Structure formats: structure tokens, C-alpha cells
């Protein structure tokens with residue numbers, strides 16, 4: 001039997017806005033520690049915004065977010081959110097994942113370099129290490145951003161539609177990686193439009209028009225929406 005879960009992040013009545021336009025409305029949810037939570041809902045329902053709130057990069061307009069984990073969350077945005085013109089290579093991009101540990105532009109240690117190489121290999125992009133990020137396809141770029149997120153070695157990994165635009169092999173690599181991290185006790189929250197991926201999660205949060213409309217915990221069988 002699995003041990004009972006504790007809470008990694010507690011969202012209490014969280015509302016968020018862009019300027020004066022409200023986007024999230026009083027979201028209450030407890031994200032379980034060491035589990036995979038899928039964030040689902042239609043386009044524009046607020047999934048990315050909620051990930052930003054959980055990551056601490058989007059300040060709620062009201063309500064509170066309490067994080068019970070150590071270290072900084074790792075947020076992996078969609079590749080389309082990153083400008084094409086950034087003059088960095090894939091290896092540089094992944095190495096940025098180590099900045100939280102070393103500080104920007106510091107020399108990487110041998111351990112950092114090993115982590116960067118391991119993360120690129122895991123996502124199948126080792127051969128692209130010297131290519132500029134802006135010269136890559138969408139799926140390749142997404143993999144570089146995912147590798148950067150993994151390189152942070154955070155215990156809270158937030159992924160915005162990590163499989164979108166990836167081929168079948170890369171999608172499977174992402175799912176395998178998420179499962180392996182969960183087994184190591186990492187809390188993962190990922191936004192997804194893929195029902196099969198959502199069913200594979202331990203916990204599902206559904207947003208519609210910025211409101212939480214379902215909060216489902218997985219049991220031994222299918223998660224039951226309540």
C-alpha cells in the first residue's frame with residue numbers, strides 16, 4: 001500500500017489576473033507531495049497561469065500559496081514562450097538549469113556538466129548540444145527546455161504541456177522521466193490536453209474559465225472526479 005501523501009503546495013482561494021483582467025477565481029487545491037498532478041482544461045482556462053502561480057512567478061491578486069518543499073520550483077514553459085532570437089546553444093540552455101545552484105554565468109563544476117549531459121541524453125538531444133536554440137524545430141526546442149527543467153534537480157517540477165509537439169519516442173521519454181522522478185519523491189505538476197496522460201497521473205485538477213471544476217485523486221483504479 002502506498003504511504004499517505006502530504007501536501008507539497010496548498011492553494012487557498014487563489015485568484016490571479018493580467019492587469020485588470022481576472023483569470024483565476026478562488027482556486028482551492030492541495031497538490032500532493034511526491035505525486036504526479038495533471039492540470040487539465042480547455043484552451044485559455046488558466047492552466048499556464050496556475051503553473052506560474054505555483055512556481056511563484058505570477059503573484060496572485062488574492063488568496064495564498066503555501067509551499068512545503070525545499071528549494072526553488074522548476075518551471076518548464078512551452079517552447080513558443082521562448083524568443084527565437086536568444087543567442088544560446090542547447091548546452092547553454094540546459095546549463096542554465098544549474099544557475100539556481102551556482103549563480104548565473106559561473107563556471108560549471110564537473111557535477112554540473114555531468115547533470116547537463118545526463119539530462120540532454122535523457123531527452124535525446126545530446127547530438128544537438130552545440131546547435132543554437134533558435135535554429136531548432138519546435139519539438140527539439142521543447143526537449144531542450146525540458147532538459148533545462150530536469151537539470152534544476154528541483155523537488156517540485158512544473159511542466160506546461162511538456163509532450164505537445166513531440167514525436168512518440170520523445171513523448172514516451174517524457175512520461176518515463178516523470179514516472180522516474182515521482183519514484184524518487186519529486187512532486188510533478190503538468191498541464192496536458194492528452195486524456196491518456198491525465199489518466200496516468202495520480203491526481204487531476206480541472207480548470208474551466210479560471211475556476212476549479214474537478215479535483216480528483218487517483219485510487220487503485222481510475223481517478224474519480226468529484
Ligand SMILES: Nc1ncnc2c1ncn2[C@@H]1O[C@H](COP(=O)(O)OP(=O)(O)OP(=O)(O)O)[C@@H](O)[C@H]1O
Nearest residue numbers: 018021023041042043044045046047048049050191
Ligand atoms: N500575458 C498575458 N496577458 C494577458 N492575458 C493573458 C496572458 N497570458 C494569458 N492570458 C489570458 O489568461 C487566460 C488564461 O490563459 P492561460 O494561458 O493560463 O490558459 P491555458 O489553460 O494555459 O491555455 P492553453 O491550453 O491554450 O495553453 C486566457 O484568457 C488568456 O487569454
